Amino acid sequence: MNDLSDAEIIRAVLAGRTDDYAELVRRHRDAQFRFALRMLGDRDDAEDVLQSAFVRAYRSLASCREPDRFGAWLRRIVVNECRTLGAARGRRELRLVRDEGVLDRLEGPGAPAEEGGLDPEVVRRALDRLTPDLREAFLLKHVEDHSYEEMMEITGAGLSALKMRVKRACEQLREQLEGVRDA
Amino acid sequence: MREHEQGDATELTAAEAALAARVATTLRADAAAPADFDVTVMRAIRAEASVSPVHAETGRPWWTRKRPIALSPLGGLALAAGFAGIVALGTLAAVRESVPGGAPAVAAAEAAARVDTVHLVRFVLVRPGAQQVSLVGDFNGWSREAMPLQAADDGSVWTLSVPLAPGRYEYAFVVDGQQWVADPSARAVRDEFGGETSVLRLSAGDRAM
Numbered sequence: 495m496n497d498l499s500d501a502e503i504i505r506a507v508l509a510g511r512t513d514d515y516a517e518l519v520r521r522h523r524d525a526q527f528r529f530a531l532r533m534l535g536d537r538d539d540a541e542d543v544l545q546s547a548f549v550r551a552y553r554s555l556a557s558c559r560e561p562d563r564f565g566a567w568l569r570r571i572v573v574n575e576c577r578t579l580g581a582a583r584g585r586r587e588l589r590l591v592r593d594e595g596v597l598d599r600l601e602g603p604g605a606p607a608e609e610g611g612l613d614p615e616v617v618r619r620a621l622d623r624l625t626p627d628l629r630e631a632f633l634l635k636h637v638e639d640h641s642y643e644e645m646m647e648i649t650g651a652g653l654s655a656l657k658m659r660v661k662r663a664c665e666q667l668r669e670q671l672e673g674v675r676d677a
Numbered sequence: 678m679r680e681h682e683q684g685d686a687t688e689l690t691a692a693e694a695a696l697a698a699r700v701a702t703t704l705r706a707d708a709a710a711p712a713d714f715d716v717t718v719m720r721a722i723r724a725e726a727s728v729s730p731v732h733a734e735t736g737r738p739w740w741t742r743k744r745p746i747a748l749s750p751l752g753g754l755a756l757a758a759g760f761a762g763i764v765a766l767g768t769l770a771a772v773r774e775s776v777p778g779g780a781p782a783v784a785a786a787e788a789a790a791r792v793d794t795v796h797l798v799r800f801v802l803v804r805p806g807a808q809q810v811s812l813v814g815d816f817n818g819w820s821r822e823a824m825p826l827q828a829a830d831d832g833s834v835w836t837l838s839v840p841l842a843p844g845r846y847e848y849a850f851v852v853d854g855q856q857w858v859a860d861p862s863a864r865a866v867r868d869e870f871g872g873e874t875s876v877l878r879l880s881a882g883d884r885a886m
Contacts, residue, residue: 657687
């Protein structure tokens with residue numbers, strides 16, 4: 495639509511040009527949806543979370559203190575929405591795997607579909623078996639490419655905790671996908 | 678948990694980093710939002726913007742700020758009365774968010790009839806002792822004056838039918854002008870003020886989404 499910055503669009507929306515908000519939605523919908531989908535594992539849930547997050551971001555737009563970082567600000571709202579919905583779905587669906595627990599391998603040692611590739615369904619199931627904290631940290635760091643500083647801001651967690659969650663997520667994914675158990 | 682451990686214990690091995698990159702590549706694929714997602718979002722936002730401007734402090738007009746309350750336990754007779762009202766309206770379709778756990782609830786939002794792509798949605802709240810109940814949502818700009826419910830029977834069952842186009846809506850009830858009540862029968866999402874709103878999805882195909 496245009497080459498305006500996020501901050502310029504936000505200023506226009508706050509000045510009354512509500513329709514300009516659609517451009518912000520288009521710019522950020524795919525990355526935010528991807529996170530919500532991978533976090534929740536369900537497209538309808540991800541759509542619910544994302545629509546709610548965009549509407550709430552609109553309502554609170556005037557409180558976005560760094561409009562050039564709208565994406566990170568929105569991410570925090572999406573993360574909180576995912577946490578709320580995830581908690582509401584209950585432990586039965588989340589299939590929690592505790593750190594001390596024994597992880598059952600899902601499909602045997604890594605089954606690369608192609609050269610260097612992984613079976614998407616196997617990966618999604620492995621991801622679903624991570625606890626929400628580990629899954630969230632892994633997605634933010636490795637799929638969404640956030641820095642640890644950004645992750646601290648988004649999640650409210652400390653640096654060492656986030657690094658440990660990413661580490662454990664990688665260990666558990668490797669165990670499930672490649673059959674390698676950390677010594 | 679050992680999350681407070683420091684140092685090299687948190688560094689990824691080369692093998693872990695390599696696997697993380699491959700997993701990330703897999704997870705980035707085939708995860709785009711629906712093509713018309715911005716249209717859906719903007720419909721909800723325009724409905725809200727037409728009545729309530731963006732508020733610098735709360736993002737929501739003062740009259741819709743929420744106060745936490747507890748729903749009173751209600752008897753089966755009252756619940757039956759509420760659903761009797763729904764059935765009487767007609768049942769070409771019933772579109773309601775599923776409730777985790779599937780427990781019966783004291784209030785319901787039901788899509789009861791369809792004309793083309795417009796759903797007639799029957800909102801019901803069983804609330805004995807209430808003097809006034811109104812429906813607020815993104816379809817009416819969260820106005821507590823726009824959609825008052827009518828009391829039926831012994832005054833404990835409050836109902837209102839609202840025509841709504843297909844889409845996703847958030848709503849709640851406001852009791853006696855100040856108590857914010859999410860619909861216990863619908864999926865709830867938490868808002869930025871710590872309260873809850875209910876979610877209703879209506880599909881063009883007149884089926885549960």
